[in-house]
Amino acid sequence: MNLYANSAFSLNRRRQLCQRVVDERWTQVGSGLPLRSTTRETRVLDCPKNRDTPIVTKADSQPIHCVDALGVVADAMARADETLDLAARHLDSSLVDVLGILGFDKHYVSAQGSYLYDAAGRAYLDFHTGEGFASLGHNHPDVRDTLQAALAADLLDGVQIHYSPLAGMLAEALTQRLPPGLDAVFFASAGAEAVDSAMKFARAATGRPRFISCESSFHGVTYGPLSLVGDEFFKEGFGPLLPGCERVPFGDLERLEAQLKAKDVAAFIVEPIQGRMVTLPPDGYLQGAQELCRRYGTMFIVDEIQTGLGRTGKWFALEHWDLEPDFVLVGKALSGGYMPVAAMVTRREIFQKAVGTLERSYVHQSTYGRNRLSMAAGLASLRVIERDGLVEHAAHMGSVLRDGLLELQQRYEMVKEIRACGLMIGIELGAPKARMARLNWQLIHMASEGLFPQLIVIPLHRDHGVITMAAGKNDVIKLLPPLTLSEGEARIFLDALDTVLAECHGSSSKNFAVVRDIATTTLRRQARAKLT
Numbered sequence: 001m002n003l004y005a006n007s008a009f010s011l012n013r014r015r016q017l018c019q020r021v022v023d024e025r026w027t028q029v030g031s032g033l034p035l036r037s038t039t040r041e042t043r044v045l046d047c048p049k050n051r052d053t054p055i056v057t058k059a060d061s062q063p064i065h066c067v068d069a070l071g072v073v074a075d076a077m078a079r080a081d082e083t084l085d086l087a088a089r090h091l092d093s094s095l096v097d098v099l100g101i102l103g104f105d106k107h108y109v110s111a112q113g114s115y116l117y118d119a120a121g122r123a124y125l126d127f128h129t130g131e132g133f134a135s136l137g138h139n140h141p142d143v144r145d146t147l148q149a150a151l152a153a154d155l156l157d158g159v160q161i162h163y164s165p166l167a168g169m170l171a172e173a174l175t176q177r178l179p180p181g182l183d184a185v186f187f188a189s190a191g192a193e194a195v196d197s198a199m200k201f202a203r204a205a206t207g208r209p210r211f212i213s214c215e216s217s218f219h220g221v222t223y224g225p226l227s228l229v230g231d232e233f234f235k236e237g238f239g240p241l242l243p244g245c246e247r248v249p250f251g252d253l254e255r256l257e258a259q260l261k262a263k264d265v266a267a268f269i270v271e272p273i274q275g276r277m278v279t280l281p282p283d284g285y286l287q288g289a290q291e292l293c294r295r296y297g298t299m300f301i302v303d304e305i306q307t308g309l310g311r312t313g314k315w316f317a318l319e320h321w322d323l324e325p326d327f328v329l330v331g332k333a334l335s336g337g338y339m340p341v342a343a344m345v346t347r348r349e350i351f352q353k354a355v356g357t358l359e360r361s362y363v364h365q366s367t368y369g370r371n372r373l374s375m376a377a378g379l380a381s382l383r384v385i386e387r388d389g390l391v392e393h394a395a396h397m398g399s400v401l402r403d404g405l406l407e408l409q410q411r412y413e414m415v416k417e418i419r420a421c422g423l424m425i426g427i428e429l430g431a432p433k434a435r436m437a438r439l440n441w442q443l444i445h446m447a448s449e450g451l452f453p454q455l456i457v458i459p460l461h462r463d464h465g466v467i468t469m470a471a472g473k474n475d476v477i478k479l480l481p482p483l484t485l486s487e488g489e490a491r492i493f494l495d496a497l498d499t500v501l502a503e504c505h506g507s508s509s510k511n512f513a514v515v516r517d518i519a520t521t522t523l524r525r526q527a528r529a530k531l532t
């Protein structure tokens with residue numbers, strides 16, 4: 001039975017049915033009967049037959065045992081087909097428009113492991129995982145179990161005079177996996193807040209006003225981090241931003257030194273691998289930057305919000321270059337995709353300089369920063385990564401994908417460059433040589449920088465049920481598959497990409513037609529906007 005398909009169903013009737021599903025699950029828990037989930041059965045039946053078993057075999061385990069007496073979840077299930085209308089009305093209507101134009105406006109109703117499922121039961125292989133936040137795959141059952149246990153234990157939270165052991169344990173677990181000396185942690189609710197915290201603490205520790213970051217960098221969108229971000233289009237209309245923030249090209253030590261020489265720079269912040277286009281650092285760059293920071297008394301902040309926790313085939317990307325920064329920032333994958341959480345990790349003496357007196361002990365806080373659920377999910381995620389060897393697995397699967405992509409590059413001229421470190425992968429596309437295809441390429445670029453990769457991204461999604469993402473205003477497709485990815489799933493992706501690339505190498509391809517139509521509509525809209 002598909003609870004969402006028949007729009008003629010009244011909302012009340014759908015609500016009742018969905019509530020019954022939730023209730024039935026609960027009754028079965030109470031009666032000791034084995035749990036079965038109607039929605040999950042539907043989903044399994046509708047899954048592609050070739051879906052192989054991911055590394056986490058518990059992924060199809062028991063559904064959540066819960067009573068939702070208020071009917072919130074039943075209502076959400078019943079109203080699944082209104083999702084995008086609700087978002088357009090009350091959330092981010094222009095993003096809903098973009099999803100519609102690109103054909104991404106699906107009614108996803110659930111997610112598990114490497115897959116999302118839409119209302120019709122179609123499975124979508126997720127090679128993006130929300131920019132890496134669902135790094136353990138979606139709804140990892142062991143993290144979920146930990147969260148349920150934490151809820152069932154009625155632990156306390158939000159009490160200013162209290163520390164939960166979970167927070168100390170998570171801080172301890174993080175520091176044990178980082179270079180020695182990084183032993184003091186501040187927990188925040190978002191990556192941007194961790195970046196902001198590091199900016200404040202670096203100023204307090206050095207007494208200096210300025211910050212240096214890199215061109216094309218990304219550090220978040222609140223005012224502090226946005227002042228560091230490398231691309232202007234994120235900032236347009238939001239100024240004035242924080243004064244004293246300058247950017248230098250990623251990889252250019254001379255320009256960095258020129259900035260640091262004045263000895264008024266509190267911190268240099270860098271992503272070890274730039275997430276926007278998956279740009280790898282030139283040899284010796286990060287070590288050189290660290291050395292310059294030490295020489296001029298500048299704090300060296302490594303933003304691992306995207307690269308951390310196994311993503312690059314190491315616990316932290318900084319291990320590839322033996323870095324020993326003053327700050328490491330962690331976020332995204334830290335709660336296994338369940339809870340908002342991020343962390344700033346630094347040295348005790350830096351922490352103390354910022355807030356290390358009785359009077360100042362309250363001046364840097366975050367209401368939900370170390371809440372029990374985020375802390376429990378963080379600990380569970382670290383334990384899953386450790387137990388299942390996911391760091392090594394990510395390194396292995398990264399080379400499987402890289403080899404497969406390099407082989408495709410040999411065969412398709414449109415694949416210009418593959419950049420990869422573990423499971424952080426960028427596919428840069430280049431201009432096709434054939435005359436018509438090249439004209440299309442020019443038209444598409446005239447309409448919008450960043451539209452061209454949709455030539456691949458749209459049909460991967462539409463025809464093959466594979467989710468990837470264009471990396472922004474450039475020609476890069478970014479892949480951040482789950483660390484739990486199996487070889488079979490990697491193969492499904494590579495085969496799908498092979499088919500799509502073959503279709504695109506031909507000017508009559510329907511893929512070109514779709515993106516060309518988007519480009520033409522965009523150009524018309526831009527012309528109209530200029531006239532009004």
Ligand SMILES: Cc1ncc(COP(=O)(O)O)c(C=O)c1O
Binds near residue numbers: 303
């Ligand atoms: C490297 C990096 N830093 C900071 C952030 C900001 O994190 P959040 O969106 O949780 O504020 C991001 C988000 O994509 C990021 O990739």
